[in-house]
Amino acid sequence: MGQPQPILEPLTPAAHFLVATVEPGGEVAARGLLAELPGLRRSIGFRLPGAGLGCITGVGSTAWDRLFGGPRPAELHEFPGYDGPLHHAPATPGDLIFHIRAQVHDACFELAMAIGDRLADIGTIVDETVGFRYFEQRDLLGFVDGTENPEGGFPDTPAGRAALIGAGDPDFTGGSYVIVQKYLHDLTAWRALPVPEQERVIGRTKLEDFELADDVKPADSHIAVNQVIEPDGTEREILRANMPFGSVRDGEFGTYFVGYSATPRTTETMLERMFFGTDEATHDRILDFSTAVTGTLFFVPPQDFFDDLPAPPDAAEAADPGLPPGADGSLGIGTLKRSSTV
Known part of the structure; x- marks a missing residue:
């Protein structure tokens, strides 16, 4: 199995999410950013010992074919x-x-700025969200969020089996699919509910x-609607x-909803149940108070994918000797490639 990005590590107090589009003609520079990112993360993290700075990077379906050649993740598609x-x-x-994460926000912000500088001429940051840990791991509705997450920080644990691709897609073992959505809460309406009704x-x-x-x-509670049980009694997580x-x-x-999964179908089934209902419920009642305003699906490759990015079929532009060092994903020293990880 390829070494996964830091998906399985515990949640940090600070997070910074950047979603970007890449303009036509910006593919070579975008590949250069992906190749340079591990070094950026190390340089910033070294200046803040103990910050635990990490960055999980994902690629959308359309961008994948523009940026890379070779095999394609088996279930990568646009968010429906x-x-x-x-x-x-x-x-x-x-x-x-x-998905930038750390113990302190200044580390996240510094890496976000470095990424933004490199995206300035080749793309657009279409969404930026600054996340923070709230009291007792609660969301802004006042409830603890993530209690039923599968446990374990390694691939061969419930968390690893839920989040990481296994042998079913051998070219991408250790990778993951992530769906992100931004939900806005109507706190005025929510706070008007008595606590027993909120529960x-x-x-x-x-x-x-x-x-x-x-x-x-x-039956229409958030917990009930999001439980996906197979006919054999196995719960999909x-x-x-x-x-x-x-x-x-x-x-x-x-x-900011972030759902990592070995197959996007699991998360999509949960969302279908939330928005279209089940045999027992018309919809997830939390949606009466929380409105989705964004939604995107990405593939998160294993870490070693970034060591030697597979060139797209038409790689003539990437071989242009006039490009600055690193723009084609290399160090600019002969054919030596980056060997660092995110």
């Missing part, structure tokens, strides 16, 4: 979006995602974070890395 009877989840643009919406107690009993938990975000000035408060 969901147009349910009452609630909607849009599909929004995104060629690259940078029925979520399916857990608010203070203790205990799951409600099956005979009490409503994803690894969530959600982060709260907000702006007091703009009155925007929300959750």
Whole structure:
């Protein structure tokens, strides 16, 4: 199995999410950024000992074919979006995602600025979200988020099996699919609900974070709708890395949903159930208070993928001797390639 990017590491207090598009003609420079990124991360992280700076990088379906040749991840496709009877989840643009995480925000911000500088002439940052850890791992609705995440920080653990590709796609073992969505909460309407009713919406107690009993938990609660059980009784899981975000000035408060999975079908099934309902529920009731405003799907390659990026079929431009060192993904010293990891 290829060495995964730091998907399985514990959530950090700070996170910075950049979603970017790459303009036509910017492919060579974008490849250069991907090759340079491990060095950028090391340089910044070295100046902040103990910050634990990491960056998980993903590539969208359309961008993949523009940037790389060779095999293609078996299940990579555009985020479909969901147009349910009452609630909607849009599909929004995104060629690259940078999930920057650290113990302190200044480390995240410095790396985000370095990435932004290199994207300035070749693409557009279409979404930037600054995430933070809230009290007791809670979201801004006041409930603990991520309690039921599969556990383990290694590939051969429940978390690894849920999030990482195995032998089914041998060219990309150790990779992952990630769906990201930005949800905005209507806190005025939410706070008007009594706590017992909030608990029925979520399916857990608010203070203790205990799951409600099956005979009490409503079928349209967030917990119930998001449980995907196979006919043999196996539960399909994803690894969530959600982060709260907000702006007091703009009155925007929300959750940045981040779902890593060995197959995007698991997350998509959950979203289908949320927006189109189940046999027992018309929709996930949390959507009455939380509105999806973005949605994109990316493939997160294993770390060693960035050591020697596979050139696209038409690589003549990438071989242009007039390009600056590193623009074609190399160090600019003969044919020596980068051997560092994110």
